[in-house]
Amino acid sequence: MAILEACLLAKRFGPVTAVEEVSLTVAEGEIAGLLGPNGAGKSTTLHMLLGLVTPDSGSVRLFGLDLDRHRTEVLSQVNFSAGYLGLPGVLQVREVLDAFARLYGLRHPARRVAEVVGLLDIGSLLKRKVIDLSSGQQTRVHLAKALLNEPRLLVLDEPTAALDPDTGDRVRRLLVDLARESGRAMLITSHNMREVERMCDRIHFMSAGRIVASGTAAELAADFEVADLEEVFLKVARQ
Amino acid sequence: MTLDMTTVPETTTVLPPLSAAARRRRISGVVRRDLASLRRSPIRIFEIVFWPTIELVVWGFVTVYLQASKVPFVVSMLLGAVLLWQILHRASNEVAIGFLEDIWSRNLLNMHVTPLTTTEYLSGLIVFSLTKVVFSVAMMGTMAYLLYGFGILTIGVALVPFMGLLLVLGWSLAIVAISCVLRFGEGAQVIAWSLVFVFQPIAGVFYPVSVLPSGLQVVASFVPATHVFQGMRDVLGGAAIPWDRMAAAAALDVVYVALALALYTVTLRHARAKGRLSRFGE
Numbered sequence: 001m002a003i004l005e006a007c008l009l010a011k012r013f014g015p016v017t018a019v020e021e022v023s024l025t026v027a028e029g030e031i032a033g034l035l036g037p038n039g040a041g042k043s044t045t046l047h048m049l050l051g052l053v054t055p056d057s058g059s060v061r062l063f064g065l066d067l068d069r070h071r072t073e074v075l076s077q078v079n080f081s082a083g084y085l086g087l088p089g090v091l092q093v094r095e096v097l098d099a100f101a102r103l104y105g106l107r108h109p110a111r112r113v114a115e116v117v118g119l120l121d122i123g124s125l126l127k128r129k130v131i132d133l134s135s136g137q138q139t140r141v142h143l144a145k146a147l148l149n150e151p152r153l154l155v156l157d158e159p160t161a162a163l164d165p166d167t168g169d170r171v172r173r174l175l176v177d178l179a180r181e182s183g184r185a186m187l188i189t190s191h192n193m194r195e196v197e198r199m200c201d202r203i204h205f206m207s208a209g210r211i212v213a214s215g216t217a218a219e220l221a222a223d224f225e226v227a228d229l230e231e232v233f234l235k236v237a238r239q
Numbered sequence: 240m241t242l243d244m245t246t247v248p249e250t251t252t253v254l255p256p257l258s259a260a261a262r263r264r265r266i267s268g269v270v271r272r273d274l275a276s277l278r279r280s281p282i283r284i285f286e287i288v289f290w291p292t293i294e295l296v297v298w299g300f301v302t303v304y305l306q307a308s309k310v311p312f313v314v315s316m317l318l319g320a321v322l323l324w325q326i327l328h329r330a331s332n333e334v335a336i337g338f339l340e341d342i343w344s345r346n347l348l349n350m351h352v353t354p355l356t357t358t359e360y361l362s363g364l365i366v367f368s369l370t371k372v373v374f375s376v377a378m379m380g381t382m383a384y385l386l387y388g389f390g391i392l393t394i395g396v397a398l399v400p401f402m403g404l405l406l407v408l409g410w411s412l413a414i415v416a417i418s419c420v421l422r423f424g425e426g427a428q429v430i431a432w433s434l435v436f437v438f439q440p441i442a443g444v445f446y447p448v449s450v451l452p453s454g455l456q457v458v459a460s461f462v463p464a465t466h467v468f469q470g471m472r473d474v475l476g477g478a479a480i481p482w483d484r485m486a487a488a489a490a491l492d493v494v495y496v497a498l499a500l501a502l503y504t505v506t507l508r509h510a511r512a513k514g515r516l517s518r519f520g521e
Binding site for chain 1: 251252253254256257260261262264265267268269271272275276279280340341344345346348349350351352353354355356508511512513514516517
């Protein structure tokens with residue numbers, strides 16, 4: 001079943017076309033990657049899928065429901081994490097997680113917070129203020145926040161960008177396990193091509209606001225007649 | 240294929256999103272977050288005490304001076320005005336600050352991708368602001384009694400409608416200020432601090448509106464606070480509670496709240512359409 005269906009999304013900001021005719025679907029248990037050079041329209045696309053930006057045309061359906069008309073129902077089963085977002089810096093990590101557990105309307109906030117703290121191995125950070133954490137630690141807290149409501153769709157913008165290789169590897173494995181075992185769908189942007197190759201079932205390349213290629217990592221490499229995804233990226237970026 | 244609501248199965252983790260329990264839980268998320276934020280910000284606790292104290296001390300000495308000049312009722316009227324003004328000022332500022340803190344911490348987008356509705360978000364900010372207003376007024380009331388012998392309770396039962404009407408006006412002004420920030424960006428946050436002061440000279444906080452030019456008197460009659468502060472002077476002067484004024488203020492409050500919510504809805508829609516909401520995450 002399609003968790004996410006975006007159909008012919010378009011967005012212009014004044015004279016600039018940010019996104020044009022973007023259509024994509026993400027199925028249950030699928031990890032999809034959205035790649036492209038800076039300014040390709042990835043963030044605008046993600047923000048339209050989350051209802052932060054209203055498309056000029058096109059539609060977004062999540063779990064078969066129109067996002068605009070069923071915002072509260074839909075967003076209770078979606079979550080988002082992005083490196084460029086912050087969390088209230090003066091709060092302790094446990095206070096942040098408690099607040100978001102409630103904002104997502106969880107039945108048992110304390111119990112679920114304890115579970116995600118275990119998953120992300122951040123027990124030692126609970127009593128520390130967010131502002132005092134390293135960027136890698138903050139990323140883990142963001143990911144913990146993103147898992148609180150056991151989202152059926154998880155949207156991640158550069159999920160492991162600030163993590164060291166060991167922690168990055170653990171987080172990637174955790175995310176892949178979550179998708180495989182619980183059928184969670186994920187949509188990920190990343191500039192780490194090895195990460196995308198390892199994690200994503202399907203990859204969409206964006207350039208100048210459009211999806212210019214889609215497929216598995218192997219299919220894309222074959223289509224572009226190159227060895228790997230990194231070279232596909234370079235070809236797309238330099239076209 | 241169009242699927243019905245059964246395609247969003249209830250989970251053991253999340254309360255049914257449209258249930259009253261889920262709504263209460265989400266509002267409690269906003270309130271608990273802001274309370275935790277206040278607890279961990281000594282500067283903000285200091286600010287709650289500092290500004291009302293300064294205002295009370297300055298106006299208190301002015302009243303002592305005027306009292307020595309044999310101006311009748313001056314202590315109670317000026318100190319009553321200072322205390323009621325603080326309710327309006329705090330109610331407006333605290334709600335706006337709750338919103339601005341989301342911008343300052345780049346947390347606004349996180350809030351907007353939760354299932355939290357506009358009503359729930361604003362309700363959370365309002366409930367939190369109420370705790371600060373109550374604390375602030377209780378502290379000022381105690382000081383006014385200890386320093387100048389003025390008991391705010393001498394206003395009597397009229398204090399309840401006076402406070403309620405000013406709180407509602409303050410919250411509606413905060414929603415207007417938040418809308419301005421959404422529309423014009425962070426640069427407009429000065430409006431959050433200053434909007435309430437536009438009403439201070441017009442509403443006749445410290446003097447009767449009869450001293451205003453006739454044109455401004457007409458404008459003042461459309462400000463709910465005008466009726467509250469005049470009502471306070473009437474009550475402290477020995478008259479009965481002017482219920483006609485209270486009714487007028489209540490009706491105006493309803494109009495102010497409705498207009499503020501409409502403005503917020505329009506500006507949020509505009510911010511989403513123009514991509515301005517996304518820019519608060521940059």
